[in-house]
Amino acid sequence: MADLKVQQVQEWLLSTYRNQSKFAAFVSETGFEANGLTDNTTMTALIYALQYELGISDVTGSFGPTTLRLAPRINLSNAGNYPKNIIRILEGGLWCHGYNAGYNESFNSFGGTYDSDTDVAVKELQNDIGTNPSGNFDGYLWKALLSTDAYVTTWSNGSEKLREAQQYLNGLAINGYFFTDDFIGGYLPTDGLNSRQFNSALIYYLQAVMGMYASEATGFIGDATKAGLITVPDNLPDDVTTARHYVRAIVFALLANGYDLTINSYWSEETAAAIAQFQRDMALPVTGKVDVTTWMALLVSYGDKNRPYAACDTRFEITESRLETLKAMGIQAVGRYINGTEFKVLRSGEVERIINGGLGLIPIYQENGTNAIDFSNVIGRSQAVKAAGNARKFGIPYDSIIYFAVDYDAQDWEIAEYILPYFKGVSEALTNFRVGVYGTRNVCSQVTSAGYAVTSYVSNMSSGFSGNLGFRMPSNWNFDQFDEIEIDDWGIDKVVYSGLYPVVGSLTNRDSDEQLIKDALARVTDGLPLFTGVAGRIELDGEEKTLFDDTLIRVTFSASADVAAGDDEEVGNTIFVYNYSKMDSSVENIIKNNLGLSNQVKLDAEGITSTLASNIFYGKIESSVSVQFREIMYTYKVILYEIELLGGLTTSASITFNIYLKNYNLPPRYQVPADIQDKVIQVSHEAYQGVSAAQVISGGLAIIAAGAFLLYVGPAIITAIPTIMEGLIAAMGIILNTQPAM
Incomplete structure (x- = not known):
């Protein structure tokens, strides 16, 4: 305002x-x-x-x-x-x-x-x-x-207790207790929010308490600072003032990590209990005392880089010799990428080598992921399908967790606008596997709270990331990545494994190329009760199979792995789809306008097409209507491009659905007369002769058919027989939106 x-x-x-x-x-x-x-x-x-x-x-x-x-x-x-x-x-x-x-x-x-x-x-x-x-x-x-720093919590919604800590440090610094010019060059914001600035000030404060000179203090934890850390309360100095500063620094650090406790300068049961809870949350030995390892975990997200770890991740292939090296180091599980180029992806035979060698596998999926623009709902859906396919190709068992990576310091607004929609797409489209999230504490916590991931892989190694400052470790964390080391000509990231969720410890039979194609075709029917039962029945033989058949309607399908040359041409009534396009209200209005439908006529044809489109990453939908033996036949042919196969290859395949409306079984007043059937045939024929112009909209819905679209019934039909059409469409609406008895 x-x-x-x-x-x-x-x-x-x-x-x-x-x-x-x-x-x-x-x-x-x-x-x-x-x-x-x-x-x-x-x-x-x-x-x-x-x-x-x-x-x-x-x-x-x-x-x-x-x-x-x-x-x-x-x-x-x-x-x-x-x-x-x-x-x-x-x-x-x-x-x-x-x-x-x-x-x-x-x-x-x-x-x-x-x-x-x-x-x-x-x-x-x-x-x-x-x-x-x-x-x-x-x-x-x-x-x-003359800065935009805030000195109240009115707009920041920050913590009043953390604000009190910020005010205390400002007062000490300006009164000469420690190094104003060096540590911040001025005052800290007092907005109640943790920040790099506050973290640095807190370390400067601790360095002053240790007795460092201004020329020695750095505002970050180096070897000298780490060596000077004492165990509290066991080794508190006799000097009361100094002892109180140590305790106050611990309390401030707990507040900065998101723990709520009373600000005081005396070691208390409350402080000891908060430390014990912090140690439990970080999978540290629970002592209720602040030793060097606990100090480090309080002050920097990566904690003590010398602490034990039982897992790691790497972009390097785990060869036999590297496998033995990891086992000798006490490593129990290794994170490897299930996608990407040879720079980082699992190599042929590697996953078997890892599992048979006695290590667990942590599947990681990262496709770019270093900028907000790498994330969206449609990208999430696309990558979920790829991740599931890749996991099956590597023989990773169903119900395993795949960790999807957010590999940058995403801010709150980016999490809201990009990251959460991405993980919503992942969670909706990932079948047979569970979703894990890799990212900062803030990213992991928000994705988990939204219900889009079961567990977290926290990138604590990036201590300067704002998403790791002032945020508690997510309660569902499974992995804590905290350091990186080089080993000869390769290297690993050190990872603490909490054991909350299992790693991949065995493999299943890898999917064949044929099964990958069948799974891809089956996914296009998600959300369409009319086509329930297709999954598990698909054969790539092109033969028409009956899905169900009752008094008013019969539904069949056929599938083929052979996409003919003509299938790649732009025929009369086609929708090209890229990136799981969804049909919005404006597109539906175009469809209705092209059909010439009046408000009293409600078709679900656009609903079927829209749902099919939302299940497709890259492909097209062809639709037509015809009359066969007094049955009105609606056909939806879905062609999928770039289905991923074993070895990184891709292919195309198609699945065709025919919906037969048994006109002769409708009550006489609702039957379509013969002359109207002739009109349907005429309009359908014109559409397939290329009457309509073609247009492709990348990332959206491409409408190729400006004339008779989907059902090819023109305004003349509707105006001529409104009563008959209204009854017919009403009957269809009931059928198309319910699952008929099998």
Whole structure:
């Protein structure tokens, strides 16, 4: 929502600095405007303005060391000594952060007067940050003010306890307890959210507690810091102040990992219980004490890289010699890719070598997966089908878990818009196997909470990923990837195995090419009760088989692995499908308009076609109508392209469904008269002569048949016999939407 005062700040910036060359270029490049919204461009514009007023020659819009050094030290008593534009910039920053810097009805309220309202706003900001509310505005406060960092939890929905920890560290740092310039160059946000900045500050704090000098501290865990970690509470120092800082650092680390407990500086039963729970969650020895391994797990997602592990993953082929190496290292299971090029995929005979050699297999599926655009619902459905096919090719038993990889630091909005739809598609389309998710703690937790995965493979090795900061390990984690090592000419990632779910420990007979084709054809009938019973009955002989036959309707099907040359041509009434296209309302309207259907006539033909299309990755649907021996026959022929076979080969195959409406068994008033049957034959013949123009829409539904579509009944038929057609369609609607008795 736009804010009037923010808009006034933006208008003042534009009117005052537009003629400054670098500011004008900034406006041109970013589109900065007076829209009343606080964002990065607004804060950058304020920094530009401050740098101009300070006389800095290299105006950049970034708050660097020079700006920090020259930023004016202002308070209520000396504000009159500074130019009004300096005061306006300060007030503008306060307004953009939601503080009341003074108000009256005119724009001139933003007129450069540092009054009691401004003083109160400055003190509120200092209090929110966690420093002494003195009203003295210094360089660090300027830097905090002219940023988009939040100092309240109102918008962030952060933890109030973690905010208290952030405020505490800000207060210590600014009062000289530890290294303000080195560890953050200013204040931490106090939004109650964990971040790289808070994680670094917490480590700086711990390094100061250990007694490191500023020149030694780094803000990350190195050998010196790890060597200085003590076991708490056993080895707490006698100095009470130092001991309390150690305990407080532990409490802050627990809060940062998503555990809720009282903030205190005394070792308590509550703290010991929280540590014990953390150790259980991380599959560490449960002692209730903070030893080196527990410290490391609290402070970095990868934890102690020297801790034991019983699993690994690798892109390298597990040869006989490598198998023996892994067994000698105590490895019980190895993660390998079931897709991809020879750079990483399982090689011929490798899976048998792994299983027969006494190791378990962890099947991993990753197709790109390093950017949000690699994920969508249709991509998930496509990859699920490929993964299931590949698993069967390798002889992986049904009900095994396949881990689908999200191999980057997906943000919350990306998880919502891309990752969750992808896993929804995977979970819907993966047959006979279970879904696992590989990714950050945040990704794994959200996918699991949505019900799209049974277990998690957590990429804790990426400690800098925001998705691993401030998030507990998902309760269903099976694997914890935490380090990588080189072994001669190959390498592995170290993985802790929780044992929550089994790995693949045996193999089944591999599917034949013929079975892979049959399975692919059977999947096109998912969600269509009319074609229930096809799976398990498909033979690739082209012979028509009866699915069921009753008084009003007969349904047959035939399948073939031979796609004739003519099948690849664009015939009269065809839908090309790519990436599991779904027919939306606009497409359905096109179909109805082309049919000339009135509102009183309801066909489910588009429903059948839409469902068939949603079950196809790459193929086409041909539809037709004909009259045979007084039966109206509706035909749907589905051709699938690029069915994956053994050895990476692909093929095409088809399945044809015929629906025979027994016109002669309908009540006389609902029967289609002979002249109308002749009209159906005529229109059908015209369509197959190529009357309709062809169009292909990639990734969507391609409609090839602008004239008589699907049922080939034109408006003349409907207008001529509305009563008969209404009754006929009503009868069909009942039949097509219910499963007839077998």
